[in-house]
Amino acid sequence: MNAQILSPLIIQILNGLAFSMLLFLLAAGLSVIFGMMDFINLAHGAFYMLGAYLGLTATQRLGNFWVALIVVPIIVAALGFALEKILLRPLYKRGHLDQVLLTFGLAFVVTDMIRWIWGADIRSVPQPPELTGAIPLGITAYPRYRGFVIVAGLVLAAALWAIQARTRIGAVIRAGVADKEMVGGLGINISLVFACVFAFGVGLAALSGVIAGPFLSLAPGMDAEQLILSLIVVVVGGMGTLKGAFWGSIVVGLADTFGKIYVPDFSLMVIFAIMAAILLVRPNGLFGRAVT
């Protein structure tokens, strides 16, 4: 193959991976929250969007993208912690329908507030000056910022994996996914653990939004598309597993990117077809275990 065919392909693969990383940060929280508390959080996309817009304002006001990258997820995580305690906790024992209705309503409130504060125009976040331009890659070159997104996503994935696999809190989370009642019966305050996991997951969604700022554009509706794709990631990868969220994101991110190029009108259908095919072979997703 010559460079003229190869280099667009490489670029599209890299674009797909960069998008996968944004999805992963969303799906990781969504999946662990679902796996641990059997809780469907449809407001997850709204926290992503809130992160993106707060990232925009923080970058403008502080004049520094990197500070925004740290501060915004912490603020949104704190908000998530409070919301979990006040609004969501009473819902765990209720059915999925109640959870879906309430968190969907919450998503509307948050996204309407965003529209009210920031308006409905398409906005974009300036790239940090350190990451403008392109990285030469032999036969081609690739935007530096997107390269950063891929590397940051991989580093975060590795860090999350290490936390889950190697630390005590990671062990408590894995145990909670398997049997949270028993974790409580051993003397661990599982509600507090879950509030922290929820806040952390929401913070990751906001981080995804801040990172997405200089890469995708900010507009009303950005939350819904990302939420749908990350829900598909959770289903494809398997509930409650970080590994599933990671590989599911790679599959969905690449499928979405290539679908949009080759069959732009049907890209979501391509993803649904892939999801259906995976579920036929593995009903619990790539890395999920049987739900009991």
Add this chain to the structure above:
Amino acid sequence: MLQLTDVETYYGESHVLHGVSLRLEPGEAVGLLGRNGAGKSTVIRTIVGFTPPRSGSIRFFDHELAGLPSYKIARLGIGLVPQGRRIFPDLTVRENLTLAARDQAGGWTLGRVMDHFPRLRERQSQLAGTLSGGELQMVAIGRALMTNPRLLLMDEPSEGLAPMIVREIGAIIAELKAEKLSFVLVEQNLSLALDSVDRAYVMNKGAIVFEGTPGELLADEAVHRQYLGV
């Protein structure tokens, strides 16, 4: 140290425990017997707060347990070896044991648990999901001991195990008794239960129908036939 008085427990609308009262003194080993579905596990679940009682009281030393979340009940010093073992399959054996460990001077440590269960030492880095039934039961007992409980609740530890492994579990229970650990032992295996306890309760249809020493229970043909025989 433990006193249940007139405990009524429901699963949703279905009324399962009907005025259960029982007590346990420090250092005592008490058996809880009865046929399938008699309500033995529900008594255990009620004590640990998994299925809190709708009415009645559960005193543990000078604390009222009814209404407390289960993590607080556990922290007061109640260790649980649940029916079906409920070991966390994605955790290693060592992680299962240390997950909820609460240290205590002169109490149970990882080293001491592994001295009691040498097989767990060999398998400590293995995922618990790969263990055999007997090994899982050892992890379940070890996991509860690592919280250094003042009272241990064991729900059918011999269930589903081969006779040779049941004897091993019986030996471990005898050791715990020799160490004067207070425990409640739920069992379908009558001889294992009667060898291990000072006193036994028999349940039927969610109520206590007999209380006495193992000797008294063995002597009472009627209770035997009605509530225990197969």
